[in-house]
Every structure is written in C-alpha cells, then in structure tokens.
Amino acid sequence: MTTTPGPDEIVSDLVRAARGLPVRRTPVWFMRQAGRSLPEYRALREGVEMLTACRTPELVTEITLQPVRRHGVDGAILFSDIVVPLHAVGVEVDIRAGVGPVMARPFRSRADLARIPALTAEMIPDIAASVADITAELGPVPLIGFAGAPFTLASYLVEGGPSKNHERTKALMHGDPGLWHDLCARLAEISGAFLEVQVAAGASAVQLFDSWAGFLSRRDYREFVEPHSARVLHRLARTGVPRIHFGVGTGELLADMAAAGADVIGVDYRTDLPSAVSRTQGQYPVQGNLDPALLFAPWDVIADQVRRILDEGAAAPGHIFNLGHGVLPQTDPDVLTKVVELVHEKGSSAPQM
Amino acid sequence: MTTTPGPDEIVSDLVRAARGLPVRRTPVWFMRQAGRSLPEYRALREGVEMLTACRTPELVTEITLQPVRRHGVDGAILFSDIVVPLHAVGVEVDIRAGVGPVMARPFRSRADLARIPALTAEMIPDIAASVADITAELGPVPLIGFAGAPFTLASYLVEGGPSKNHERTKALMHGDPGLWHDLCARLAEISGAFLEVQVAAGASAVQLFDSWAGFLSRRDYREFVEPHSARVLHRLARTGVPRIHFGVGTGELLADMAAAGADVIGVDYRTDLPSAVSRTQGQYPVQGNLDPALLFAPWDVIADQVRRILDEGAAAPGHIFNLGHGVLPQTDPDVLTKVVELVHEKGSSAPQM
Secondary structure (H helix, E strand, O other), X not given: OOOOOOHHXXXXXXXXXXXXXXXXXXXXXXXXXXOOXXXXXXXHHOOOOHHHHHOOHHHHHHHHHHHHHHHOOOOEEOOOOOOHHHHHOOOOEEEEOOOEEEEOOOOOOHHHXXXXXXXXXXXXXXXXXXXXXXXXXXXXXXXXXXXXXXXXXXXXXHHXXXXXXXXXXXXXXXXXXXXXXXXXXXXXXXXXXXXXXXXXXXXXXXXXXXXXXXXXXXXXXHHHHHHHHHHHHHHHHOOOOOEEEEOOOXXXXXXXXXXXXXXXXXXXXXXXXXXXXXXXXXXXXXXEEEOHHHHXXXXXXXXXXXXXXXXXXXXXXXXXXXXXOOOOOOOOHHHHHHHHHHHHHHXXXXXXX | OOOOOOHHHOXXXXXXXXOOOOOOOOOEOOOOOOOOOOHHHHHHHOOOOHHHHHXXXXXXXXXXXXXXXXXXXXXXXXXXXXXXXXXXXXXXXXXXXXXXXXXXXXOOOHHHHHHOOOOOHHHOHHHHHHHHHHHHHHOOOOEEEEEXXXXXXXXXXXXXXXXXXXXXXXXXXXXXXXXXXXXXXXXXXXHHHHHHHHHHXXXXXXXXXXXXXXXXXXXXXXXXXXXXXXXXXXXXXXXXOOEEXXXXXXXXXXXXXXXXXXXXXXXXXXXXXXXHXXXXXXXXXXXXXXXXXXXXXXXXXXXXXXXXXXXXXXXXXOEEEEXXXXXXXXXXXXXXXXXXXXXXXXXXXXXXX
C-alpha cells in the first residue's frame, strides 16, 4: 500500500486534475480508446477471442498502448472486459461477438454463490504482468485501471447476459434482498481485488464502471447498489490513487455515485458539466462529456463542442476531457487525434502549475 | 374543432387529472397495455403482420379494447405503431419481429424529402374508423390517441431502423441543420395530422411519444427537437383535448418537454415524481412512473411501490398513474389487474370532486 503523494510529487496532468490540482493543460483520454475504432486493433484481434485477448499480456499490453501512440492521449486505460474478474474466479462466461457476455449458468439461487469464489492475486498473474509491462512502456503517462461495479456484474450474472430491462435483477434485489446483498458483497470483493492488483502492479488511477446503473431509480440505487460500489471505492482509498466513477445515463445518480467514495465523477453526454458540478456541490472534479455520436458530424461542429466542454470544465474543481460514453466502433480515428490536439491547444489556458 | 369544455362537463377522471381538476379516484392506464403481455392479443396477432394489424379496424378495435375489459383501466390507448403515419404516406417500411421498424431506403439527402409527402385524412380512413368504433364501444372511458414525435420518426428514417447511438441522426442535425429542420417540419405536419384525425374521430386525449429523446443532450433537444414537437402540440391545442408528452430517460429534458406545449408530463421510472414536479415548476400534472421491471417482484414489493407513487402523485398538480415505460412482454397480466385495483382503492383518497 502507498500513501497519497504530495501535490508537488504528482507529475501527470491526468492525476493532478483528478486531485483537483492545477494542470499544465487539460488532460484527455477516451473511454474505449483501445478497441474497434483502430485498424491496428482489428488486425491484432483477428481470429482471437475477446477473453483470450484480455488474458494474454502481450496482447493486452499492445492493445492498451495503441491509442496512446496514435492519439497522444494523457492516459492509457487497461484493455479488459467487465467480466474478466468473473472469468478469473471460474465463472463460465463467453463473450459473443455482437451480443456481449453470456453466462453458461445464470445466477438463480443462494446455491449459486458457491460458484463465485473470492478473487486472489494468484488467479490473475496475467493482469499484474500486463500492467507491469504497460507501465514500463508508458513512462510518465499514467495507466488507468478498470473494473465493473458490483451491480453491473450482478446484472450479467442474474440475467445470463446483456439485458434491456434488467427485470430478473430487479426482481431479485426486491424479492430476496438478503441474497442480493450477499451476491453484491461478493462481487464488491472481486472488483476491489481486481483493481487492487492493478494498482499494486503500477496503475496510477482506477475507473469503476457501472455500465447499467442508469437503468435504476435513485431509490433502488441508494438501497441496493451504492453500498457495494462504496465498498470497492473505500477499499481502493488505501492505495492512494484517484478513483473515477462512471455510469451511462446516470444524471439522476451523480450525487450518490460521488458520495460512494469517488474522487472524480464521470459524466454522460446527457448531463452538461455545470449541472454535474452543481449536483455534486462543486466538490468533485469531473470527467467528460462529448457525445461520441457527434464525432460523426463535420469537424467545425466537433471543434465547437470541444471548446464549449473545455470552457465548462474550466469552471469545475478539475476536468479530465473525455467522451460522455465509449468510442463507437465506426469512429474515424483521425478525428479522435484531432480532438486530442484541440484539447491540448485550447486546454492550455487552464490554470498554470 | 371543439373548444375546451368547462370543468363540470368533464366526466372522466383521466381527463380531469390531465387538466389538474379534482378526481373521484386516481386514474390509471399502462403504456403498451394493448400488446404482448396479453394471451388474447398474442392469439389475435398469430400470423398477422404488425402493420396489417395496425391498419385493420376490426383488429385495432379489439386489441385496443382488450386491456380495458381485462384490467378495468381508466383509459384506452390506440393500438398503433410509431411508423404507421409514415407507412400511410407511402414510406416503404417493414416492422420486423425482434428488430423493429426497418426502412427500405433510409433518408440520406434533400431528394429523399420528396418520398415523405404530407399526411391527409384521406390516407387514413382506417384510423378514423378504428377510433370511431373504439369510442362507441368504450362509452365513458376515454381513448388516448397516439403518435411518435418528429425526432423519433426522423431517427428511424435516417438510421434506417432502430439505433443504439443515433450517430447518423446526430451527424445530420449538426452537419446539415437546414435539411434536418425541413425533415422535422415535415414530420411534425405528419404527426400533427395523425393525431388530429384521431381527435376528430373521438379521442379524448393524445400522447406524443418521443421514444428516443432520452439519447439527446439538453442542448441538442432544445435546438433541434423541441421546436418540432412544439409545432405538433400547439396544433393539437386547437382540439381542446389534453396532450401528454413522454419520452424514456428524459429526466434532463422535462422542463423543455413541458414548455413545448404539453398539458401532462410523462415521467420515466428513473426520475421520481417529486423531482419531475419540481423541474416543471409545479405547473404540470404528471403521468407515471412505476418501473415496469418491478412487476416481476413479489406482490408486497409492488404494492409498496404503488402506494409510494400514489402518495407522491397526490402532491402533484394532477396525477395519472402509469408505468415509467411500456409493459414488458413477459409481464403477468394478473399483476397489472391487481395494480389497477390497488390504485383505485388507495387512489380514492385523492381530493374529492
């Protein structure tokens, strides 16, 4: 375990922004920057299953580094998948192209808890090796660790795969809250251990990704979900790295997601940054939030939006430029590179170090 | 054209609640109450294409009435589909099971406007006939007319079918705003005419359904979408019937959707009713907002949620009980009936007439 370094010891703008410290220029990275928008990624993945790619250090390292080399972003994000830690503890899961993760045996009853043991570092030597290799190559550029939040993992387990309505998951949380909380406590242990291994191996920040939280009412989020995400985030507090907390369509939940123990609030494109700042009492740096679909518009339109978001972010207690959701597969990677250049150019008017 | 009747002339609780008038008991209906959750619907639809069903008055009438007979709801909703008015003006569209509407030729350029002529009453005698038959059978129970909002229609046309990210639609609105506004103005004419025919034939209220509006930032909604929905709603103002405006995941947009000319704001389950009331300055009756996925939970849980929503609705300027999204196909219809009974029993403590 490390302790939080002093302000003068933090060199990367990404970590500085996440701590609310002055930056040289606004840092930028993109959710799903490592992935299908890059031809070099598609070439590497040809004939390789997703889970194989996620568990092979040479591939994880190369795929994680590709967008850093190409775009000059200020952070790498570990190439992984939400279900990797479940796979690591022995849950039978397959990631099907065009579908997503599919469970061989969905979670149905208390007996199924036995199939989800705790995650130990010994189960994921490949992840530690990947992170060590990546951070050695990255030098001063920070690596952001990645894990799915307990609710999103639980939804995959209970529904048996991606779900539009999460009805089985919600029926379980309301119908058998004891079992629900036991399941999520187990998943919080797994998420926490997964992130801890990444930080121990060299990650400089973490992002807890709650993909499906935006399908919850605030009431349900607070009662059934937030305590478990809080457990993950509080465990990570001991590592001293900043914790980013993000979910799609979570405008109603931002205050709760912040209170769960985040250092940075990830903001979906549906909520403007000033609203996000105000809903979190101006206490949290924000990350976001260009609509990824707008990357298909003409450059002048994109540039206007980037400038607006930089202006809005400058009024936040810290700003990491990002999209408001992951890069879409058909995105022209050259546009992403141009966005990075514009953020760096324009974002240099941020408060000086 | 009719004019708005005086308070004493309005007999149905649904229309009274929509007008903010005192009710005998809280009215209740369910989005997608006419549909796949009912075995009698599935039997009628066997071997019948969706668009055929929507254009055959005997089927539209029977399907629209089924949930009223079975559940005793306080309103019928015209059985239709968002793309019916496009089909009526000659757009080549097919509704594929498990997919949704698919366009033979997606909208790509100004030349495509010629393929979307104005909708006239002569093109939809079947809709007028259906509404006349339904309202004759319904007696005092009001029929709610139904149409998709211009943005949602535009998204289907531009994407060529259902879309997760609406990137072509957003690229068009930002990249060629002139064409975008011309397309939406045309679609607003079509939606408006479609609803006007329904009201002229006997509908007592209308719901403008903007399925995909929740995928827009507030900024985009205000600039590119709201003016066109406003055109539809203002046109309907002349008919004197209340106008319900609803979209999924539109918590950020409620004030704008209200200002567009709604009488009632439909509220998704993600936003609680008190927040919806506060975001619309306490000026609008609300409709909603039980999470349809919770209908899969045990009855005690459902009953608690129904009671809470009734309590919250009692503090609104008017409340129509509904789900926060459509009935899911696997829903047990007996549960829906029990919800209606509970709303009627508990909702009788609403202000007396």
